Amino acid sequence: MPLDQTCCGQPAFNSGYWDEAVPVAEHFLDVFGTYDQIVSPSGSCVTMVRHFFEKLLTDHHPRAREAGEIAGKTHELCEFLVGTLKTENVGASFGATVAYHDACHALRELHVKEQPRRLLQNVSGLTLVEMENPENCCGFGGTFAAKHEPVSTAMGREKLDAAVGSGADYVVTTDSSCLLHLNGLVEAQEVPIRCLHIAEILASRETTA
């Protein structure tokens, strides 16, 4: 794990500050460029590297070729486990009912939908349930969460209500950014559910959660 890693540049890129995102993306290329496979527990970061690096570092950029290469070898955690390593059972145990939230970038930009569900289904003691409209956005959206707070909050509440309605103890997803927003709502509004990243469950050896 390269200790010089920082960020992929997505916060600036998504907010329109592409000139500010370019050096961050270049730093990413410096740090990760030499590795054969790159894995991230965030569909959003992977989307940035896989799809948006080439928008940012276009044909005119001296490192456009490197951006193209790194796109092909960067994977979201679940897609790497199931797709590359062909592992659907990581030997985890977690005794709870869990609803999986499809994080937007993982779902629509990376087509990660089945992989996390298969991994969760193979966790000992875990019951996977589907909430209503699991593919609906949670309302985080980066600076959107602050700039358009009323809508962001409404979307988050809708997501949490669906998760609670499914009978789940936990709402789980591939992205910390969704969880930052959802957990903030859970705590402030005392919603009876807890939020976890899928990696926390896959690393768990607890039989009772």
Next chain:
Amino acid sequence: MPSYCRDPRFQGDDGLSEARDFLTREREKASDQDLKGILRRTLTNHHLAVERNEAHWIDWQVARSLAASWKHDAISRLDSLLEELETNLTARGTVVHWASNADEALDIIDTVVRENGVQSVIKGKSMTTEEIGLNEHLEAGAVEVVESDLGEFIIQLRGEKPFHIITPAMHLTKSDISALFEEKLDVPHTDDAETLTRAARAHMRSRFLQADMGITGANFAIANPGLISITENEGNGILSASAPRIHLAIMGIEKVLPQLEQLALFLPLLSHSGTGQFLSCYNSFFGGPRQTGERDGPEQFHLVLLDNGRTGILADPEQRESLQCIRCGACLNACPIFRNIGGHAYGVTYQGPIGSVISPNLLGVKEFGHLSFASSLCGKCAEVCPVRINIHHHLLENRRNLVKISPPSTLERHGFRGYSRTMVSATRYRMAVRFARLGLGMIQRVPFLKRFGPIQKWTASRTLPVPARTSFLEQVAEERKS
């Protein structure tokens, strides 16, 4: 000033006031629980209809790809297709007009009105006429204008703008409409939709027969043979186009397709994505005025081809794809932001995701670029778009274009500069992590700090995260040392 701003209901004093007004409307609409209930019901029904209708397609994804490639092809040779359309339409006696902006289009329509002594107009549904502010303009010139699409008729009676490009009165309930008809048309109160529709029909019928001119939009135009195609469900479009002695249609230049056969795909595609129907009830082609020996049809047929910013989009390779839009409204129906605030909040003719892509490029990036930020970038819009426009990616480009000429705030600009300088160095990043940990801890202890900037907006409904004592990277680094 962009043409749309002529409407005093949406007028702003400077570029930034548009953004502020949007936020005010957004806050107000997002807390309107009645509106939310109506939108939820209507959109759920819509989604179910679309889902059911998907069985009619052998492969919906292939249909989308084909439609996208045909539209792409048409857009890339728009100049020659439009000339072909003009030649073929002119040969059958249609008068084709070219308008480079809204004012020119209004002048052209004024001339037709004046030369023919037009006093009353019946209208088919057309967002392009909304775009140029036609109704207000004609009414100011003492021409009576009656909308004949039921939804448009309802909002015309209310003095409102369309709430949705396909479903203009989506925000109203049956009892809202009954109250309106009671007040404006003397119709006794009823909750029966059919009775209400019959009342509107009775009111409109005489207007169809008396109108001097019918004005419609066009969903598609075919270069060869030269014709326009109108899709509707009420029959009012055919009547508007054929009952009065003059038919004038106005369309954006991006709507032309080369071949008639392509409508075999595009008509069901539009119906599917727009309303979840296999095919809308009426799909009519108009290729000219009444020909010698024909018994009916208008004496004159005019077609106004409107640019109004579209060639600017055509010239931009990044944004060109947005001209593929067939105005089906699917992205509005799918959008979680639209579902929470509705169409009026946007303050532009074309609402929702595609509106946020094209409005800044049609009306001005500085004034309307803020709409590109009214998205969580979830990508649901692109997923449902029948012509595969990468809507949310174009929003990202719009954001960049706005930031280049006018960053939303100084704080934000400095923030991202600082971010950029921090993230290019591992040492600075580690320091920033420690600093953020301290900062977050301090904000937790001193609630007063929650009153500022983005922190205030975040904490209005959410807690801030409690930072971990050591980060994952720090733990790995520590392990390696030992």
